[in-house]
Amino acid sequence: MNSFTADSEGNEKAACLTNCGSDLQRLFFQSDSGEWKLLPSWAHFFFNLGSVLEVQPLSKERIVMGVALPARPFASSLAATGAVIASLQANLQSDLQSYFDELCKMPHGTGVVLLRNDKDDGPRQYPGVFAGLDETSLTPWDKSSPKIRLIRIQVSRSTMSDTKAGGRVFMVDAKRADTIRVLDPAEAISLKELPNTPSGSSVRSLSEFARRITGAGMSQYVARSKVVCLIVGSPGTLNREIKEVKYGIGSDSLNLFEGNLGEVLRVRRFSKTRRQFHSDIFTAASKWPPRQAALGIPDIVIFDGAAGFMKWRDSFQKSHLLIMLDQTEPLFMEAVQRLNYEYSCRLENDVLPTSFPNPQPGVELTFFREQIT
Amino acid sequence: MNTATIEVVSRLYETQRQPLIQPLRAQHEPFKQFSLQLQKFLQGLHAIKESEVVVPSLRILRRYRFDMCAAPINFAHPSVISSDILERLDGFAEKYQSAYPGHHEKFIHIVQALKTLIESDSNPLFAEILNHVPSGSEFAILLKESRHIKVLEQILIKNRLEQQVTVLSQNQLRRGNACYDTVFVVGAASWFPEFVLRAPRAKKTYVISYSWLGGRITAFRPAFDGWEKLRASCPESSSSVSVLQSLETEVASVNEGAVDEISPDDVAPQINLPEVMTEASHAGADQSDDQVFVAARLCRLEDGTGVFVEDRVGARSLVIDLEEEDRSKVKRVAAGDLRSGMFIILRSHEDDEADYIVPLANGLLGTRANGLRKFQSKWKTALRRAVTQRGTATTIRILIEKGSIRANEVNLANWMSERSIRTEDRRDFNAIMDLIGLLSDADKCWALSGEIDRAHRRAGRLVRKQLMRLVNDIDLTELERLGTMRFELEELGARPLLAVRVAEISHGNINISQSRLHRPFDLPEVFGFS
Numbered sequence: 044m045n046s047f048t049a050d051s052e053g054n055e056k057a058a059c060l061t062n063c064g065s066d067l068q069r070l071f072f073q074s075d076s077g078e079w080k081l082l083p084s085w086a087h088f089f090f091n092l093g094s095v096l097e098v099q100p101l102s103k104e105r106i107v108m109g110v111a112l113p114a115r116p117f118a119s120s121l122a123a124t125g126a127v128i129a130s131l132q133a134n135l136q137s138d139l140q141s142y143f144d145e146l147c148k149m150p151h152g153t154g155v156v157l158l159r160n161d162k163d164d165g166p167r168q169y170p171g172v173f174a175g176l177d178e179t180s181l182t183p184w185d186k187s188s189p190k191i192r193l194i195r196i197q198v199s200r201s202t203m204s205d206t207k208a209g210g211r212v213f214m215v216d217a218k219r220a221d222t223i224r225v226l227d228p229a230e231a232i233s234l235k236e237l238p239n240t241p242s243g244s245s246v247r248s249l250s251e252f253a254r255r256i257t258g259a260g261m262s263q264y265v266a267r268s269k270v271v272c273l274i275v276g277s278p279g280t281l282n283r284e285i286k287e288v289k290y291g292i293g294s295d296s297l298n299l300f301e302g303n304l305g306e307v308l309r310v311r312r313f314s315k316t317r318r319q320f321h322s323d324i325f326t327a328a329s330k331w332p333p334r335q336a337a338l339g340i341p342d343i344v345i346f347d348g349a350a351g352f353m354k355w356r357d358s359f360q361k362s363h364l365l366i367m368l369d370q371t372e373p374l375f376m377e378a379v380q381r382l383n384y385e386y387s388c389r390l391e392n393d394v395l396p397t398s399f400p401n402p403q404p405g406v407e408l409t410f411f412r413e414q415i416t
Numbered sequence: 417m418n419t420a421t422i423e424v425v426s427r428l429y430e431t432q433r434q435p436l437i438q439p440l441r442a443q444h445e446p447f448k449q450f451s452l453q454l455q456k457f458l459q460g461l462h463a464i465k466e467s468e469v470v471v472p473s474l475r476i477l478r479r480y481r482f483d484m485c486a487a488p489i490n491f492a493h494p495s496v497i498s499s500d501i502l503e504r505l506d507g508f509a510e511k512y513q514s515a516y517p518g519h520h521e522k523f524i525h526i527v528q529a530l531k532t533l534i535e536s537d538s539n540p541l542f543a544e545i546l547n548h549v550p551s552g553s554e555f556a557i558l559l560k561e562s563r564h565i566k567v568l569e570q571i572l573i574k575n576r577l578e579q580q581v582t583v584l585s586q587n588q589l590r591r592g593n594a595c596y597d598t599v600f601v602v603g604a605a606s607w608f609p610e611f612v613l614r615a616p617r618a619k620k621t622y623v624i625s626y627s628w629l630g631g632r633i634t635a636f637r638p639a640f641d642g643w644e645k646l647r648a649s650c651p652e653s654s655s656s657v658s659v660l661q662s663l664e665t666e667v668a669s670v671n672e673g674a675v676d677e678i679s680p681d682d683v684a685p686q687i688n689l690p691e692v693m694t695e696a697s698h699a700g701a702d703q704s705d706d707q708v709f710v711a712a713r714l715c716r717l718e719d720g721t722g723v724f725v726e727d728r729v730g731a732r733s734l735v736i737d738l739e740e741e742d743r744s745k746v747k748r749v750a751a752g753d754l755r756s757g758m759f760i761i762l763r764s765h766e767d768d769e770a771d772y773i774v775p776l777a778n779g780l781l782g783t784r785a786n787g788l789r790k791f792q793s794k795w796k797t798a799l800r801r802a803v804t805q806r807g808t809a810t811t812i813r814i815l816i817e818k819g820s821i822r823a824n825e826v827n828l829a830n831w832m833s834e835r836s837i838r839t840e841d842r843r844d845f846n847a848i849m850d851l852i853g854l855l856s857d858a859d860k861c862w863a864l865s866g867e868i869d870r871a872h873r874r875a876g877r878l879v880r881k882q883l884m885r886l887v888n889d890i891d892l893t894e895l896e897r898l899g900t901m902r903f904e905l906e907e908l909g910a911r912p913l914l915a916v917r918v919a920e921i922s923h924g925n926i927n928i929s930q931s932r933l934h935r936p937f938d939l940p941e942v943f944g945f946s
Contacts, residue, residue: 075421075423085429113432114420114615117422279741370610370611370615370639373756375611379640383640383641393642402650404433405428407639408640408646408647409641409646410642410646
């Protein structure tokens with residue numbers, strides 16, 4: 044449970060979000076005057092709200108949470124960031140050896156993607172196939188030295204007349220097992236489809252800020268392109284919140300790694316390559332409904348304001364819903380009435396998830412579960 | 417305009433921790449007596465309360481009483497009372513004498529009480545506000561009516577307080593994220609949207625009203641059902657709004673029928689949109705061939721006027737929507753999509769022409785404009801005549817027989833309207849031309865209509881583009897605050913436009929004369945009768 048305690052100076056500190064290296068306690072923001080200040084408790088509340096919601100199972104039921112706010116700004120972008128962080132951390136391969144052992148059991152020819160950090164080109168992704176195992180020794184002259192197992196990943200076709208001769212192969216040991224991602228059969232390519240010359244595709248580098256705030260490495264970041272969290276709102280407004288506000292993480296305000304929420308969120312809409320994304324934004328004022336094929340099914344849909352909720356609520360039937368309602372907006376009461384009606388039809392189980400954050404002053408919540416249709 | 421930073425938002429959240437909300441009561445016995453006498457007079461009118469003497473005379477008095485309650489301005493301020501108004505009241509007094517002698521004396525006493533107030537020219541609300549502000553401290557005053565803002569600012573300048581005091585409108589408070597140390601809300605709490613007290617924008621919020629004005633600040637029920645239960649399961653959740661009750665015990669309780677209190681609902685004016693619409697639909701009964709009736713919705717504007725906007729497929733009004741961003745701020749919306757808070761674009765009042773597109777389109781058409789307009793008018797007049805002669809149903813049938821694919825009541829009404837340039841489909845146009853005996857010229861007519869249509873579209877694009885540029889370049893604080901702003905479109909050679917905030921939109925529509933569209937008119941204020 045994240046709890047908030049006030050120190051003698053009235054500052055509030057948040058406990059660690061998870062035990063995977065992310066430490067939001069040292070998260071700062073750059074104030075209007077340029078000074079670095081600790082992120083306030085209300086911001087941590089929204090981070091935690093998003094992260095708690097993200098880890099809730101989505102099978103037969105989903106969660107609907109409405110939040111009445113004194114002001115709209117930042118609530119959705121912070122909650123989305125919390126959700127993405129939680130999602131990344133859930134996918135961390137805490138036990139690399141086990142993962143490596145599983146990979147070793149793959150059938151020959153299984154399609155994979157390999158992440159490598161090329162000296163000249165930086166991080167790149169290579170589609171490839173599993174080409175078996177190999178063994179080597181750190182001290183080959185010492186026959187008694189232990190053998191190390193290596194996974195062979197072939198990333199290009201053979202260009203030699205002897206078809207049995209393989210193309211370019213990379214060797215991966217257990218410590219770097221998380222650089223290998225097994226592809227869905229629908230995405231995978233076969234040996235014949237491998238390129239002659241493997242060039243790989245560029246990968247957006249991970250900033251130190253993003254790495255420290257999530258605790259994730261490059262491989263987790265590029266492991267998949269999935270809309271973990273979709274925000275329904277105004278892209279321009281959200282873009283400003285996500286990209287223009289400077290945050291910093293570090294031991295104190297003088298030793299910070301700076302960045303913005305966009306480096307964590309990786310909003311698909313703002314990405315030039317439309318790859319390696321973790322979130323997206325759908326325009327609340329859109330005339331046309333969201334294209335589910337393009338978006339996939341997000342784990343969480345956050346409605347940034349009543350207008351988007353009233354218009355598009357029924358377009359997202361299989362995701363958790365988080366509805367941010369500004370108490371000053373014209374459609375506030377209408378949205379509240381709708382949520383109250385849905386609350387009356389809720390499922391019996393209204394137990395709050397563990398680690399549910401304490402509501403902030405001025406914030407009201409509604410929480411219920413409903414059947415996924 | 418609404419650029420929020422974490423720091424700004426933090427102040428808002430901080431304000432929610434333990435905000436102080438306190439009622440303040442201003443005492444002024446003569447104003448109290450005037451108000452109570454007026455109320456008693458109203459209650460005694462019974463059968464005559466709708467008469468031509470009573471309604472206008474009391475509208476003046478009730479409007480004055482409301483203005484004095486809704487803003488801290490002097491009793492004799494020229495914006496609320498003048499010698500002309502007093503003369504009119506004296507004139508009404510004479511009419512009471514002849515028409516309703518039983519009420520004459522009471523009316524005279526009320527008018528005399530009013531004159532006494534004017535002679536005193538004091539400003540008790542303002543004095544009470546200053547009593548609660550340490551000297552030199554900054555504070556804000558929130559007003560219900562944006563039309564009082566400039567008036568109050570003049571008073572502040574006169575008292576050398578303009579640097580110290582910010583005068584706010586409700587919309588300004590709604591859209592901005594600013595936080596204040598102290599805000600004085602002038603009038604009854606029920607006159608303001610809930611968020612003013614539910615999500616206060618100040619560490620201290622005082623609701624200041626006269627002692628006789630009823631209404632109490634009550635603790636808000638939670639917005640969400642189940643919130644109390646949820647909060648109970650989060651034991652460390654922080655406190656919500658606190659209301660100091662101590663001062664409440666000093667004033668009389670608000671009971672229905674309390675002798676020396678008047679309900680805020682009886683003091684504030686209301687506009688009954690359905691009633692106005694009913695009256696409007698009955699008016700304009702002079703149905704000449706040139707009179708076209710169209711479906712329209714009524715918008716109540718913030719300046720107290722009303723305007724009809726056409727409610728048909730394809731008809732749109734140009735608006736500024738500050739909720740949108742960048743290029744989307746200036747847009748065209750159908751009547752059904754109009755929302756309160758949007759600013760509708762109208763011709764500025766000094767112009768006679770209601771439509772700003774037509775003059776601009778005429779400018780683009782140049783020397784051909786006159787001829788094209790005459791042609792347009794000719795075939796539409798002929799169509800209207802045909803409908804008058806044959807009836808709508810028969811006309812529709814004939815048009816279909818002649819090849820029209822979309823002839824129906826709604827479309828026929830559109831085709832007759834001057835605001836619709838031509839049909840969408842050529843077949844419908846040909847059918848009309850055939851009906852009115854111009855089939856042989858159908859090609860030429862179609863081309864001419866197309867020319868007008870293109871000019872209108874181009875004019876619309878130019879206006880929108882120019883307006884967008886202005887909206888993006890200028891500071892819209894005043895628009896937000898005052899609810900109205902004038903835009904000069906000199907570059908286009910067009911007359912100025914006026915943006916006025918929409919306060920309310922009717923749910924349904926009525927048929928009104930097309931000539932009434934987009935022409936602001938005064939809406940009759942209705943005051944509740946106890």
